[in-house]
Amino acid sequence: MPESPTQSIQPVNAKIEASFTHCHEVSKNRAKNFYYGMKLTPEPKRSALYTIYAFMRECDDLADEPLDGRGQMEEGVAEIEASPEIRRERINQFRSQMQNVIDHPLDDLPEDLSWEAFRYVMQTYPIDPAHLHHMLDGQIADLRQHRYSNFDALYQYCYNVASTVGLTCTAIWGFLPGTDMTENLMLAEYRGIALQLTNILRDIAEDAERDRIYLPLDELASYGYAEDDLLGLRVNEAYDRFMKFQIDRAYDYYEKSRTLEQRLTPNCRGTCWAMMRIYRGLLDQIAADPRRVMHERVRLSTPAKLRIMLAAKLKRRY
Template sequence: MTPAIRRHTISTAYSVCGGLTRKAARNFYLAFLLLPAEMRRSIYAAYAFSRRVDDIADGAAAPPRKQVLLDRCRQDVHRAAKGSARRWDPVSVALADAMVRHRIPAEYLLGLIDGMEMDLRVNRYSRFDDLFQYCYRAASLVGLICIEIFGYRGAEEARRHAIDLGIAMQLTNILRDVSEDASRGRIYLPSEDLARFGVSEEELRGGRSSPEFRRLMAFQVGRARTYFRRGRELLPLVDPAGRLCVQTLGAVYIRLLDLIEAREYDVLSSRVRISSPAKLRLALGAWLGAAPSW
C-alpha cells in the first residue's frame, strides 16, 4: 500500500463512494444492494468515478477547464492501475483498490473518459454507427468494468453481451432525455433517422410530439429492445453473486421503455420516471427469483 493510499484509509474511501452512489444513482442503487458487501463496495468505487467524469462533462465549467479536469481523471486512472492514488481523494483511493483487486483494465476507464470528452466537442451524430461509438464508451465500458467485479465465464461472449447491454441502456437514457438534451444543444438521435422520419431539431425542443416524432421514437425503442435481447444473454454467464444486480438493472431499463410506449412515445412534454416503489418491486422480483422480464 502506497503512502497516498494510507492517507485515506480504504474503508473510509469506500464509505464515501457508497454515500455518493446512494445520493446520485437513482436507477442503480437498489440493484447494487443485491450484491455481496465486498463486491458492492467495488461497484460503488467504479460508479463514483464514472459519476465524477460525467459530472465534469455536464457541468457549468468552461470547456478548457473541463478538459483539465478530465485529464486529471486520466492521471488518476494511471495511478490507480499501479495501486496508487491522489492524496486525500477517497474516490481515487477506492478506485485504486478496486482496480488492483479485480484486475480491471485501465483501458476501460480511460475509454469512459474519452466518451465523456466527446460531449465537449460533439453535439450531433450523423449515423447510428457514430452514436454506437459514443454509447460504447459512455455505457458499454461501464458494463465491462462491472463484469470484471462480478466475475463471469465465457470470455469474449460475455464481454460481447455486456457491450450489448450497455448500448441498450444508453439508448434508453437518450430516449428518456431527448427534450432535456435538446435544450442543452445536444441531439443524440442520429440525423439520418430524423431525416428518415421527417422530424426537425426544432420539434425536439418544442415540447409537442407529432405523429412523425412518435414513429421515430417507436423505431428507436425497437432498436433499444433489440440490444436488450442480445444483452440478456449475459445473465447465465455472470457469476451468481452478480447476476441479480444485472437482472434488476435490465428490468428497470426495460420498464422505462415500457413507460415510453405506454405514453405513446411522448417524452417531450415531461420526463419519464419510475417511482421508487416500482423500482423496489423490480428488485424484489429479482431477489425472489422471478423470471427476467426482458
C-alpha cells in the same frame, strides 16, 4: 451486524474502510436507479461497485456539473471556468491521476477520498483500464459533439459512456468458468447500448433544451422529422414513426443481451438483472406513450423498483 465494506478482503486498514464508506455515500445519494441494483450484490463486490460508481460520478461532474467555488468568482470568470476547454483539461488531469494510481500503486494518492478504494479495487479485480479510458473519451467528446450523423457514431458514444460501465461491472461480478469470454464481453457491450439508448429516449426534451440531439440525424431526415421540430419539442406523425423505430432498436439490444445474467457468477446475477429491468421498465413506459417524453420525465415509481428488487432477490426471473 452490518457488513463491513471490505468484508472478506484482506488486508484492510482504516483509510480503505473510510474510502469505501465515502464511495457508498456517493452511490446512495446520487446513483438513483443503479443504487437499487447495486445493493443486491454481496460484499465485498458491492463496495467495489460503489467505488466504480463514485469514480464515474466524479468524471460526470467534471464534464457536466458546476465546478467548485464557481459562484464565488468575479463576473466573467465563471464562463471561463465552465468552458469546454477547461473541462477537457480537468478530465485529462483526472485521467492522468487515474493512470498513475494504476501504474504506481505505491505512490501517494490524490487528495480525493475515493482514490484509496479505487486503488484497492483496481488491484483486486481484473478491470481493464482501457474501459475507463474509453469512458473518459466519451465525456470529453460530449463537451463538443452535440449531434450524431448516423447510428455508427451514436453507437461509439454509447459504447464509451455506457458499455464501458457494463464491462467494468462484469469484471467485478465475474463470469462462469467455461463461458466464452468474447461472447460474454459482447453481451455486456450490448447491454450498455440498450441502457444508454433508453437514457437518450427518456431525455430527448431535456437534451433538446440544451441544443443536444443524440438520435441520428440521418434517421431524423429519413422519417421527415426536422431538427427544428425536435428542438421545438413538436410532435406529429413523423415523430411517432421515428420514435417507434428508435424504441424498437432499443428493445433489440435488450434482446441481444438477454443471456448475460446466465453467464455471470450466480450471486451477482440479481444486480445485473435488476438494473436491466428498471431501465427496460422506463422503455416500456416510453413505448406506451412516446409523446410523453416531450413534456415530462418518465420515471419508475419507488414501489415498482422495490418489486423489481424483490423479484431479483428471490431469483424468480433469471
